[in-house]
Amino acid sequence: MGYNYNKLDKVAKGQSPAVFSRGILMRIVRDIEIEGQNVKALFDTGAINTYVIKGILKDVPIRTVREPYTVALAGSVIEVKEYCAIEGKIEGFGFNTVTILIDDLGKIEGKPIDAIIGALTMEQWEIIPNPKDGTLDLSGLKRREFTEF
Numbered sequence: 001m002g003y004n005y006n007k008l009d010k011v012a013k014g015q016s017p018a019v020f021s022r023g024i025l026m027r028i029v030r031d032i033e034i035e036g037q038n039v040k041a042l043f044d045t046g047a048i049n050t051y052v053i054k055g056i057l058k059d060v061p062i063r064t065v066r067e068p069y070t071v072a073l074a075g076s077v078i079e080v081k082e083y084c085a086i087e088g089k090i091e092g093f094g095f096n097t098v099t100i101l102i103d104d105l106g107k108i109e110g111k112p113i114d115a116i117i118g119a120l121t122m123e124q125w126e127i128i129p130n131p132k133d134g135t136l137d138l139s140g141l142k143r144r145e146f147t148e149f
Contacts, residue, residue: 028129028136029108032115033089035060039114042105043129043136047073047118052086054101056114060084062101071100073116078102090127093141097121 028043037056049071061084068081082101087094097120105113122129126140140146 028131028134029111029113030090030136032091032117034086034115035088040111041115041117042108042113043117043122043127045119045122045129047116048120049116050097050099050118050121051102051105051116052099053105053114054082054103057084057086057099057101060086073102074106090136090141091138093138095121095125095141097124 030041030043031038032041033039034041034052034056039052039056051073062082063084065081065083068079070077070079080100083098084101085096086099087096089095099115105116107113117127121127126137126143126146128137128139129135130137
């Protein structure tokens with residue numbers, strides 16, 4: 001069950017291949033590390049959760065959700081049955097988060113996506129996507145000091 005991000009590609013012709021911004025829609029794709037593996041990740045402010053392809057997390061303890069639930073993702077509905085905690089690196093800076101496991105995330109610009117980094121993870125680590133130039137502000141991730149109220 002691949003997700004059709006290619007609909008966005010048709011709208012974004014002439015835009016930077018890594019960034020598309022129109023209204024609140026934004027996508028930034030980066031190579032990052034998850035559990036020691038290099039993966040292609042979409043930083044998606046429209047996704048609450050973080051999703052990772054199940055095959056990447058072979059050696060990570062996986063937990064079963066007691067009461068499965070559904071989530072609409074990229075025009076499809078998935079049933080969430082499993083999740084796990086992961087560690088990774090973005091531009092060499094470590095992070096950890098909880099992720100939902102998924103079989104397939106589809107393609108962007110013809111390339112498979114291995115992970116979606118959602119809003120909760122970005123907020124937790126103060127990762128701020130900039131749609132104007134396609135960068136990620138990693139100040140919080142670099143600083144590694146957080147204030148919780």
